[in-house]
Amino acid sequence: MLTRPQVFDPQGMSRNLFSGDLIATMESVPATNANTAVTLTGALLALGMYLSSGGAAVTLTLDTAANIVASLAPQFGFNQNAALPGGTPNYAAIPNGTSFRFRIIISTAFAVTVAATANTGVTINRGSVAASSSRDFLVTFNNGTPAQTYAVNSTNASATLSGLSQAQLATLSVGMVVTNAALGLQGATIQSINFNAGTVTMSGNANATAIGTALTFSPVITVDGL
Numbered sequence: 001m002l003t004r005p006q007v008f009d010p011q012g013m014s015r016n017l018f019s020g021d022l023i024a025t026m027e028s029v030p031a032t033n034a035n036t037a038v039t040l041t042g043a044l045l046a047l048g049m050y051l052s053s054g055g056a057a058v059t060l061t062l063d064t065a066a067n068i069v070a071s072l073a074p075q076f077g078f079n080q081n082a083a084l085p086g087g088t089p090n091y092a093a094i095p096n097g098t099s100f101r102f103r104i105i106i107s108t109a110f111a112v113t114v115a116a117t118a119n120t121g122v123t124i125n126r127g128s129v130a131a132s133s134s135r136d137f138l139v140t141f142n143n144g145t146p147a148q149t150y151a152v153n154s155t156n157a158s159a160t161l162s163g164l165s166q167a168q169l170a171t172l173s174v175g176m177v178v179t180n181a182a183l184g185l186q187g188a189t190i191q192s193i194n195f196n197a198g199t200v201t202m203s204g205n206a207n208a209t210a211i212g213t214a215l216t217f218s219p220v221i222t223v224d225g226l
Contacts, residue, residue, distance in 0.1 A: 032107065039063050040114070042071025045139060049103045058112040060104070065121025065219045066147035066179075069094055073146070094144025094219075096175070101226075105134040114223065119179050119186055121147075121218035126225030135225055142220040143175035149216045154183050154206035159191070161206070161215070162199045169193050172200065176217040183213055190217065 005017050017023075032053040041063045044050060052058055062068075073092045106112055106129055114127035114137065129135045148171050153163035164172075172193060178185045184207030192201045 029105070037061070042068040045100075045102050046072060046075065048101070049105060051105045051107060052112055053107045054110050054112070055108065057110050058106075060112060060114050062114065062116045062120075062122045062124060062221075062223060064117070064179075065221045068122070068221060069141070069144055069146055069219045073144070092146045094141045096141060096144055096173075098144060099138055099140040102137045102139055102223075103134055104129050104137070106130070106132055108132065114225070116223070119181075121177055121179055122221045122223065124223045124225075127223070128225070138224045138226055140222045140224070142222055143173060143177075144219055145173040145176055145217075146171070147179075147216060147218045148172060149180075149214055151212040152200075152215050153211045154209060154213060156207065156209045157205050159202045159205050160199050161202060162197070163211070164198050164200065166195050166198070169195055169198065169200070172217055175220060177220050178202070178215055179218040180214070180216045182215055183208055183210065185215065189220075 006014050007017050007021060007023065008014055027048060029049055029051055030047050032051045034053050034055065036054045036056050036058045038060050040050070040060050045068065050060070070092070073094050104112060104114070109131045111131045112129040114124055114129070116122040116124040148168070150164060150168050152161040154161055172190060174190050174192060176190045178188050180186060185202055185204055188202045188204035190200050191203050
């Protein structure tokens with residue numbers, strides 16, 4: 001659905017946005033950073049811009065999805081679909097589908113590569129930024145539920161994990177991904193949650209029958225170069 005924003009004119013009156021209006025956004029360019037190996041934390045992404053003046057090729061590595069969600073969730077409000085037991089809103093969650101843009105500006109003749117560490121819940125597409133140029137990136141929260149680590153019971157060749165309490169299930173959501181290497185489920189996502197049975201169904205099968213294996217369920221973020 002297309003929406004049309006409303007603005008406040010210089011007289012303080014609210015009205016629709018018209019052709020020729022110039023929006024004051026309060027943006028600012030942050031101080032330049034000459035480091036060649038930087039972690040793009042949630043706080044850095046929230047600045048909206050990153051100015052690099054590295055004296056060599058620069059690699060910017062995105063933080064884990066768990067850390068980014070923990071850092072930015074208070075700025076986005078809560079997700080009614082990720083309520084805690086008793087219906088209390090989960091203020092640590094980011095609504096699925098939330099997105100914002102982030103710009104990287106290169107002021108020197110050295111290219112920048114934006115990278116993501118495997119199995120951290122973050123995927124980067126088109127992460128290169130040419131020397132002496134800039135590029136916008138779209139940061140999308142495919143799943144904005146905070147990371148959780150729980151002990152689960154598994155059956156070999158089965159996608160169903162059991163042994164979870166209703167309180168634990170209430171902090172999980174469909175689409176979360178397993179980030180640690182256990183039961184062969186690293187990279188598998190939650191497909192469904194059964195509160196009555198205390199189970200979750202994954203997108204892949206466990207490779208062992210085990211009781212009390214710790215699994216880390218993480219939010220999922222995609223970063224696309226535009």
